Amino acid sequence: MVQTTTDEQGLIERLRQRDTEAYHAAVQRFSGSMLATARSMLDPATAEDVVQETWVTVVDAIDGFEGRSALKTWLCTITANRARNRLRRSKRETLTDFQAPLDPALESRFNEGGSWIQPTRPWGSESADDLLSNEALKACLEKHFEALPETQRAVLMMRDIQQMESDEVCRILGLSGSNLRVTLHRARQKLFTMIEGFRETGEC
């Protein structure tokens, strides 16, 4: 469970000693992920506010960091909690959009007996590295990520990208465990059909 490397351990020690050089390094290294986390729930300006507040809290909170997750994950968890509080304050508590477990685009590809009518075609290369080496596809993916429904975007960011614990994500977003799993699966299906379309047409 301990994911901290010795290099990270050293950084954490220096953060505890309030070493400004260490904070400089940490800000450079982790702010991007923290901003992305906050932006999955908030507009860019508010997201920046939240990340700044988070950094200020970290100066004291780092003493209580137990190293049970990676430092990045811990920072993103605090960020997400604070972002969620902002959402509450701005009364946008509509984070639960209930949904069927299959994306309609995929659902339509099965017959009534549940067999494929239109199975997915081979993509040639299936490795993630190969997919990501295509810049146009990466840009398209980012565009579709932004276009995901709010909850799906937040869940994908926290669970898949920042690797936060399920319990933590459920608590922050006010979702049940099964709701979280469905939402995560729906978000992944959306990006799956997007990549599939891109592989077939070359267009976003």
Place this chain on the structure above:
Amino acid sequence: MLRCRDITLLASDYLDGRLRWQKRLSLLVHLLMCPHCRRFVTQFKAVVRVIRGFEPPPTDSDTLNRFESAINKTIKHDSTK
């Protein structure tokens, strides 16, 4: 017996290691017999890897500087207490 649609439904739970062994076994048996679903799961898995490998865009240095000066202010303020 799991249908193809069920495999699509269970793909995330399978890849996240959240299936009980009986379900997992039936899924694996289906995959052995069904090339369509085998392909779906392989390609779905690649998509999940792509998502996990997402790197945030670089943050502009003004923003980073603001974060840093807010931190430094707090450190200074605390040390004069």
